Amino acid sequence: DIQVTQSPSTLSASVGDRVTITCRASQSISSWLAWYQQKPGKAPKLLIYKASHLQGGVPSRFSGSGSGTESTLTISSLQPDDFATYYCQHYNSFSRTFGQGTKVEIK
């Protein structure tokens, strides 16, 4: 099975900061990666699919990139609504594996 490792586990940042979260896989996952945002007590929300495609309705300050074994989620200018936990997800025919999550906290 492909293992997915997300880093960092916690990130402290201020409003306006540029934030990057990384997801690494144990083998190539090509572009089969999605990113989700989750707030306490709520279901996750899809942000990015197939590594770099912005889901409809998601602000353009969110972007995804990468291929092979590494992908990144970037928030270009952190907004108050962005303080949440973010998960990457590898998707293939047999499994959909989540990363461990990155909590973005207020600095």
Add this chain to the structure above:
Amino acid sequence: QVQLVQSGAEVKKPGASVKVSCKASGYTFSNYGLSWVRQAPGQGLEWVGWISTSKGNTSYTQKFQGRVTMTTDTSTSTAYMELRSLRYDDTAVYYCARDRIAMASFDRWGQGTLVTVSS
């Protein structure tokens, strides 16, 4: 609008079974698969398995093989997940999610169902 509405919270004893439902509306049910994801208190997301709503094919994480069964009722656009032989560490919020194979992602989620295993 697309909605996934799940059944209410459950409290079960160890060794019992639980069946959670997920009713879809606002789209053609058989055009998308459904995945189930769980989240233990204070923990991350864990994929449980997937069902094809058109063919009934399933794929379960090895961890749950033999304890979980996913089914659908296309006449009511409802999916079900049954988990048997419940243990204390099965206490979690269980989510259903619309699974878009072509987009390799889950674009709609249910509100979640809290399953508590307690004696």
